Amino acid sequence: MKRTILFLIFSTVLTLPAAQWNQFRGPNGAGKTDADLPLTLGEGNNVKWKTPMPGKAWSSPVVWGDQIWFTNAEPDGHKLWAVCLDAGTGKVVHNKLVFEIAKPQKSPVAMNSYASSTPVIEAGRVYVTFGAHGTACLDTKTAKTIWQRQDDELYCDHFRLPASSPILSGDTLFLQFDGADKQFVVALNKKDGETKWLHKRAFDFGTDNGDRKKAYGTPALITSGGRKQLITPAAVATEALDPDTGKLLWTARTGGMNASGIPQFGHGLVFVNNGMGSMSAIRPNKKDNLDAVWSTRRNVAKKSSMLVHGDYIYMVADNGVATCLEAKTGKSIWSERLNAGEFAASPILCGNRIYCFGIKGNAVIFAAAPKFKILSQGKYEAGFMASPAVTGNALILRTKSAVYRVEGRE
DSSP: OOSSOOBOTTOOOBOOOTTOBOSTTSGGGOOEEOOOOOSOOSTTSSEEEEEEOOSOOOOOOEEETTEEEEEEEOTTSSEEEEEEEETTTOOEEEEEEEEEOSSOOOOSSSSSOTTOSOOEEETTEEEEEBTBTOEEEEETTTOOEEEEEOSGGGOOOOSSOOOOOOEEETTEEEEEEEOSSOEEEEEEETTTOOEEEEEEOOSOOSOSOGGGGOOOOOOEEEEETTEEEEEEEOSSOEEEEOTTTOOEEEEEOOOOSOOOSOOEEETTEEEEEOTTSOEEEEOTTSOEEEOEEEEEOSSOOSSSOOEEETTEEEEEOTTSEEEEEETTTOOEEEEEEOSSOOBOSOOEEETTEEEEEBTTSEEEEEEOSSSOOEEEEEEOSSOOOSOOEEETTEEEEEOSSEEEEEEOOO
């Protein structure tokens, strides 16, 4: 069996080499790694390099080989960049001005940024999106633009700025546009950016309030019941589409608005959380309208994505309460406060340790186990909105003001 490719039975998971953290939350969006990550975190601890990064942008880093990519933006959204760092040194390799926006969309709140969508990367190409402000494919060696889209077909009123991240499968790039005015999912040909299909949300939102129709979720690909499914969380409901055609397979009323996590799949169930603090488990093997197998509103993460590990689900709520649930039933095993402030970044799993990073710069590692235990705590100079990436045995951390490589055996 080749080292770089491992096919897992009963799963759609394509495991990439440790050096390739190719999308939001890594391979398949699962947020998992088998790297040997350091246990001691915090400013000055195991820091191999630290690169200051101006601007206001919450996109997470992605890694391919010796390159780290992420997006950046001016606080007012007039200039939007794609940035590449050398993974070994932290030096800036490319600082590509991708789009200049004369009239950026405005937001009534300051929480989000104009560059919150995480890129997706493969050999030779990186795909960046700024939602309605533009989507582009860049050559990773030269940073030259291969193609870009800024047309009306890929436009919506985000109202509180964009945050959905793209994913890749085969020759297709998938994106979600769930705005206050229009809500749709689109598949683009990754070679030239042309539209392959576009699916308009096919359910009744039950409201005319555009603010309650928004979502920021990232789609996920699974295989269940012998068919590929593109799971696309929205406000009020989650839809599954045929990734080849865009045909609607099923709809589940998952409630709420502002969904921002990436769905997870395990034990034959799809797990979805939303920005109103509710979570649903869906069995995706039927057609049309599906009911949740179980749901909960107790200490559910509104912004960050969850982790499925063994028989359990782990997540960190916005208020800093970590929770362990039984995956098959939703039964609460424990909920404990981390005493580290608020959280927005998604946690990652390394072996049986969960790493999470807070808005005020707190870092906490706790055990992925049915008994709660904090293993380590630290503090960084600035806070985290971006989720961590992994390359080799190193963490790539992006705070509000810098990017770090954190690595060291203990």
